[in-house]
Amino acid sequence: MGEISVRQKLEAEAERWLTALQAADQRIGRAAVALDWLLRLTETAESERLSKLTRSQLANLDAEIYAFIEPMAPAGSGARPEPIDRDALMRMALQLRQGITNLADGRPWSFHVTNLRRHLNRPKGSEIIKSGYSAEHWEAAFLMRAADLITKHGARIHRCALKACRRLFVRHKGGLYCSKACSQKERTERMKRALERKGESFSARRHLYYVHTLERQRNKAVASKARRRKKEGR
Numbered sequence: 001m002g003e004i005s006v007r008q009k010l011e012a013e014a015e016r017w018l019t020a021l022q023a024a025d026q027r028i029g030r031a032a033v034a035l036d037w038l039l040r041l042t043e044t045a046e047s048e049r050l051s052k053l054t055r056s057q058l059a060n061l062d063a064e065i066y067a068f069i070e071p072m073a074p075a076g077s078g079a080r081p082e083p084i085d086r087d088a089l090m091r092m093a094l095q096l097r098q099g100i101t102n103l104a105d106g107r108p109w110s111f112h113v114t115n116l117r118r119h120l121n122r123p124k125g126s127e128i129i130k131s132g133y134s135a136e137h138w139e140a141a142f143l144m145r146a147a148d149l150i151t152k153h154g155a156r157i158h159r160c161a162l163k164a165c166r167r168l169f170v171r172h173k174g175g176l177y178c179s180k181a182c183s184q185k186e187r188t189e190r191m192k193r194a195l196e197r198k199g200e201s202f203s204a205r206r207h208l209y210y211v212h213t214l215e216r217q218r219n220k221a222v223a224s225k226a227r228r229r230k231k232e233g234r
């Protein structure tokens, strides 16, 4: 009886893990989304954001990382792979950030991985071959997968055009800014500059007008002082 409950417990655990993986795959499965997710992951390496993640956020991230690597190897056995700890995640995020930053700024990126296993599989009757990685440590597999995705779609990564921002983002439809907030800020700035220019020329024109009027009035005033005085006197 004890054996059965242990097996049931393991099966239930494997089931939960598979569900978590599928949910994670739903969240980050599309290439553009995955690329964006990678960028956000590199940002966790900044300013101790990682230490602020809640347990459930970390659990989500954990499932997303394994879903990203390709669920094939870990899900094949049904067993839950080693949980990802914050230190390893931080190391990996820093390494990834270095790479993505390098590429965005026109520098090369190379890295070293060890003990990597490649899996290829053609499911029966399928017209596609599935492939994935597994490694003694998830970091190697993760970096390989990240490099594959970046090779294919990474040219869409750009820096935000707002000088005060410069954040890396995945460009959609030629957008220049990382967020609505940044494009709004830039628009406001541009409007302000335009208004200032207009304001300058307006005040310059107004001044010229004032001078001309003054000259005209002075001539007139000289010509017909009495009338002006009469007017003023009213």
Ligand SMILES: [Zn+2]
Pocket: 160, 161, 162, 165, 166, 167, 177, 178, 179, 182
């Ligand atoms: Zn921005």
